[in-house]
């Protein structure tokens with residue numbers, strides 16, 4: 001079981017470039033239309049494996065609660081067959097904690113990253129990317145969540161062998 005990094009991870013500003021290994025950060029415009037039209041990402045919200053089970057597109061409203069900082073993250077989750085996107089409906093500062101899967105499929109501690117988002121940013125986790133449940137840094141936030149749901153289990157949860165502490169920059 002990989003031992004995840006101890007000590008606090010300072011929340012870095014969430015930018016498209018910094019988040020690229022984990023997915024996408026998009027600015028939702030006034031109509032909250034997020035341009036997901038990436039021609040080379042035709043399976044943006046569904047991997048080939050999922051297509052065999054005729055997945056349905058799940059849309060749900062997320063009432064995201066703030067998390068007092070510093071905060072301790074004890075587990076991450078991943079959706080092996082589908083990307084997951086969170087579109088902001090209200091202004092808030094999402095706290096995003098992610099890691100890539102290691103050779104054993106579990107979160108790779110070397111890839112752990114913690115970000116503080118800005119109001120208006122939409123977050124898309126690529127399929128299989130480990131992430132903490134979405135929270136916000138101060139005010140509660142409302143998001144529209146989209147992901148594919150099929151007949152296969154769509155959420156894996158991996159407890160962290162060592163809690164991860166995240167905090168705002170000093």
Ligand SMILES: NC(=O)N[C@@H](O)C(=O)O
Pocket residue numbers: 077084131132133134
């Ligand atoms: N409940 C639920 O779907 N939550 C997670 O997938 C998440 O990423 O917050």
Ligand code: NI
Pocket residue numbers: 077079084131133
């Ligand atoms: Ni998720």
